[in-house]
Amino acid sequence: MFKKALLVSTLVLAPLSFAVADNPPMGFFITSVGPGDGGNLGGIEGADAYCQQLAEAAGSTGRTWRAYLSTEEDGKRGISARDRIGSGPWYNAAGELIAVDVDQLHINPNIVKRTALDESGSPVKGRGDSPNQHDILTGSMADGTAYFPDDKDHTCGNWTSNNEGSAQVGHHDRHGGGNTSWNSAHPSRGCSPEALARTGGAGLFMCFAAD
Numbered sequence: 232m233f234k235k236a237l238l239v240s241t242l243v244l245a246p247l248s249f250a251v252a253d254n255p256p257m258g259f260f261i262t263s264v265g266p267g268d269g270g271n272l273g274g275i276e277g278a279d280a281y282c283q284q285l286a287e288a289a290g291s292t293g294r295t296w297r298a299y300l301s302t303e304e305d306g307k308r309g310i311s312a313r314d315r316i317g318s319g320p321w322y323n324a325a326g327e328l329i330a331v332d333v334d335q336l337h338i339n340p341n342i343v344k345r346t347a348l349d350e351s352g353s354p355v356k357g358r359g360d361s362p363n364q365h366d367i368l369t370g371s372m373a374d375g376t377a378y379f380p381d382d383k384d385h386t387c388g389n390w391t392s393n394n395e396g397s398a399q400v401g402h403h404d405r406h407g408g409g410n411t412s413w414n415s416a417h418p419s420r421g422c423s424p425e426a427l428a429r430t431g432g433a434g435l436f437m438c439f440a441a442d
Contacts, residue, residue: 257291258321258440259329261367261403263349265434270368270387270398270422272436275300275310278390282438289324289350291440299414299437301370301377302389309386312414313337313375317441324352337375342413344404355435357404365407366400366419366432373415387422396422400432407431 262285265272272278278298286296297316302309319332327346330336344357344365357365370386372378378385384396401414410416420426427434 255320255322255326255328256294256440257286257289257324257350258294258319259323259437260286260289260350261347261355261437262435263351263353263355265424265436267424267434269393269424269427269434270390270396270419271393272298272300272368272390272434274390275302278436285350286438286440291350294440295442296438297441299369299371299375299439300390301372301375301386303370303378303380303384303386306380308379309377309389311376312369312371315441316439321439323348324350333375337373337414340413342403342405344406347403347413350438355403357402358406358431362428362433363431364433364435365402365404366416366427366430366435367403367414368398368419368432368434368436369401369414370399371401371414372399373412375414383418385418387419392422394421394423398422398427400430403437 278300282296282298299312301312313333321329323346330340385399387396387398397418399418401412402416405411420429
């Protein structure tokens with residue numbers, strides 16, 4: 232009888248122990264707030280540092296965080312967001328899989344309003360909320376690559392402008408009158424906090440664990 236009871240208790244407890252041990256660490260989040268200066272994020276290095284700061288404040292330590300942002304350069308393609316964020320897999324703060332690798336991230340990611348959480352696991356305001364803040368800064372094309380040089384600004388002056396210029400944004404909630412891309416829906420109307428807010432933004436961007 233004792234052996235039978237022990238076996239039953241082991242079978243009951245085993246799945247619970249597995250679930251705890253298999254809880255994946257957070258590897259993706261949207262910033263809960265922006266740095267507060269519109270499209271000026273302190274350059275791409277400042278954006279990376281901000282991701283690191285928010286992640287560590289939320290209890291994620293020992294990981295290297297990178298902002299999902301592209302840059303622009305004269306005469307050639309800039310640095311691409313997809314090349315900065317490691318190889319995956321990435322999970323949100325609730326332990327839900329976002330994508331297993333870079334290819335899935337840019338073909339069929341699990342990014343919708345319910346899963347695109349901030350660093351504390353809270354939802355980010357989107358279409359239907361007040362205010363709508365679904366414009367997420369990326370500076371990227373839909374495949375995650377940087378733009379070739381043209382006559383437009385796609386990165387708010389490589390993330391240093393809080394006034395002139397523009398930034399390509401995505402919609403984390405996958406809504407917006409046909410603009411359903413999570414990373415390349417449309418350009419912003421400017422780089423100031425007020426200009427970003429006019430199309431439904433708040434200077435938020437995505438962070439990925441690159442290790």
